[in-house]
Amino acid sequence: MVFSYYPGCTLKTKAKDLDRYARASAEALGITLNELENWQCCGGAFTMARDEIATKLSSVRALEASRETGLVTLCSACHNVIKQTNHAMANDEEFAMKVNNYMKLDTPYHGETKVIHYLEMLRDVVGFDKLAAAVKNPLKGKKIAAYYGCLLLRPGKVLGMDNPENPQIIEDFIRAIGGTPVIYPYRNECCGGYMATEDKALASKKSTLVMDSAAENGADMMITACPLCLYNLTKNASGALPVYYFTELLAEALGVKE
Amino acid sequence: MNNEMMKEQVIRMSGVNPLKCMRCGKCSGTCPSYDEMEYHPHQFVYMVEKGEIDKLMASPSIYKCLSCFACVERCPRDVEPAKLVEAIRLMVVRQQGQNHLKANEIPALLDNDLPQQALVTAFRKYTK
Ligand code: SF4
């Protein structure tokens, strides 16, 4: 299987591990991720206003360039922005008309591209049973807390990835690589997000709640798909649990971590 | 612009119909920024309904929304309060000279690990 792949700005800089281990693991699983040429930053947050056009064009360009192959995203924020933009292109006629009018594409774009997160690729394309069969170093005895945060699942109706209030995709992933998932109440609550810039106290309060909740429920470690969640949990939370990108554990389990 | 015109503008930009709200308060109950806000998500909804746009525009609450979509997901009436917070913030930052975050403030915010994602998101939220 071959997919177009959208890494995004942070995976090229502060979150190189998230990207590197994802590529190595995909290869080991027989999937080719072709990085889109000339992709542009998604902007980090979906601008909800319907009259915001320019801020959504980078996502539309990535989507439009992936019509034939489908698009795989990895960073939770890129995934959120690109999927919400795709949904708007398919469902908000006035918005799509303005975008198409500006872009002057040979074939107007109306949200035809299928966008999936890397985790959806593991679940729906590879299959968690096949993944489990490919594991060389199972993470036996490791109690792992899946941290979804906000951007991976919400709005549930638009992203369509999993049940936004009782998700299981990362827990199923953890089982597939041989670990034991830990369920805790704050797994889909916000870490404080970009408030790490202007209100560190808020980011610290929110990320501490998340980490304490994971620790109280017996986790040894936490995993995430979001560079900003990882930052807030490691730099702004007062707890001491180690936090990893899920792709790092995946690469370790598949024996392709260098 | 008077409040009535601004109300129409906010409703058009956000696509939200405040009349759907049944004032249950669930949006505010689930909002991670609740303690930081002067006006809470449910108050945005009824203040827009009443046309009190100027008050909301003057409140620092518009810079406190984390865009976590919890209120959007959990509202039993599909009101989507976050879209009102966003529309009102845009009404402010779209005015000349009203950027909430300025490029020269960035160096002081940086540390070695701060991901680019935090900065681009803050810029997208706070500036035009
Ligand atoms: S999207 Fe904003 S207003 Fe809504 S719950 Fe999250 S922080 Fe609060």
Ligand code: SF4
């Ligand atoms: S959750 Fe929805 S219905 Fe309830 S107060 Fe908030 S906007 Fe209104």
